Amino acid sequence: MIEAKGVYLTYPDGTMALHNIDLQVQPGEILYITGPSGSGKTSLLKLLLGIEYPTGGSLRVLEQPMSKEEATNIRRLRMVLGPVFQEFRLIKGRTAMENVMLGMRFLGLPHHQIKKDAHDALVKVGLEHKKFAPVENLSWGEGQRVAIARAVARKPALILADEPTGNLDKDNALNILSLLNSFRDEKTAVVITTHATHLIEEIDDGKFIQMEAGGICGERMGAT
Numbered sequence: 001m002i003e004a005k006g007v008y009l010t011y012p013d014g015t016m017a018l019h020n021i022d023l024q025v026q027p028g029e030i031l032y033i034t035g036p037s038g039s040g041k042t043s044l045l046k047l048l049l050g051i052e053y054p055t056g057g058s059l060r061v062l063e064q065p066m067s068k069e070e071a072t073n074i075r076r077l078r079m080v081l082g083p084v085f086q087e088f089r090l091i092k093g094r095t096a097m098e099n100v101m102l103g104m105r106f107l108g109l110p111h112h113q114i115k116k117d118a119h120d121a122l123v124k125v126g127l128e129h130k131k132f133a134p135v136e137n138l139s140w141g142e143g144q145r146v147a148i149a150r151a152v153a154r155k156p157a158l159i160l161a162d163e164p165t166g167n168l169d170k171d172n173a174l175n176i177l178s179l180l181n182s183f184r185d186e187k188t189a190v191v192i193t194t195h196a197t198h199l200i201e202e203i204d205d206g207k208f209i210q211m212e213a214g215g216i217c218g219e220r221m222g223a224t
C-alpha cells in the first residue's frame with residue numbers, strides 16, 4: 001500500500017524535512033509514526049497524501065507513483081484516501097452530517113447512499129446524537145470524531161490521521177486511537193502520527209516508527 005525507498009523532502013526554502021525514508025505498509029496494517037515536534041511526521045503524511053512531492057527517492061501509495069508529473073492521477077488517488085487533518089478542516093455553519101456528506105461529494109454516489117453512509121459513519125464514531133449540530137458547537141473531541149467520520153464514510157483504502165489525539169486526556173486519546181484502529185481490515189490500512197510517545201507505549205498492536213530530525217531513528221513491530 002505504501003512503499004517508500006530513500007525518500008527525501010526539501011522544502012523550497014531549503015529546509016530538509018525528510019531524508020532517506022524507507023517504509024512499507026501492507027493492507028490491514030496500522031502504522032504509528034512518532035517523534036518530537038519538527039521531526040517530519042506531518043511532512044511524511046503530506047507526501048503520502050500528494051500534498052507535497054518527494055524531492056528524492058521513490059514513493060508509491062496504492063501502486064501510484066507520487067511525483068509532480070503524476071499530479072492528475074494523484075488527484076484521482078485521493079478519492080480512496082481518508083485524511084484526518086490536524087486542524088480537522090470542518091466547514092463552519094454546517095452540521096456534522098453535512099460535513100461528512102460534503103466529504104463524499106466527489107465519489108459519484110447517489111444522494112441516498114451518501115446520506116446512509118454518512119449516518120453510519122457518525123454512528124460508528126459515537127456521534128449520532130450530534131448529527132444535526134453545527135460543527136462550531138461541538139467540543140474539540142467531537143470535532144475530531146466528525147473529521148474521522150468524514151474520512152471513513154468514503155470507505156478509504158488508506159486512512160491517514162495527523163496528530164488525532166491533540167490535547168485530549170489519556171483515556172480519550174486512547175479511545176481515539178482505538179477507534180481509528182477499528183477501521184482497519186484486510187483491505188484497509190491506517191497511518192497515525194503523534195508526538196504522544198507515552199500513549200504509544202501503551203499500545204502493542206501495530207507497526208511503530210520513531211522519527212528524529214527528518215529521519216527514522218527507530219522501528220518496532222507489535223503483535224498484529
Ligand SMILES: Nc1ncnc2c1ncn2[C@@H]1O[C@H](COP(=O)(O)OP(=O)(O)OP(=O)(O)O)[C@@H](O)[C@H]1O
Pocket residue numbers: 011012013015016017035036037038039040041042043044195
Ligand atoms: N512548508 C514548509 N516550508 C519550509 N519548512 C517547513 C514547511 N513545513 C514544515 N517545515 C519544516 O520541516 C520540518 C518538519 O516539520 P513537520 O511539520 O513535518 O514536523 P512534525 O514532526 O509534524 O511537527 P509537529 O509535531 O510540531 O506537527 C520542520 O523543521 C518544519 O519547520
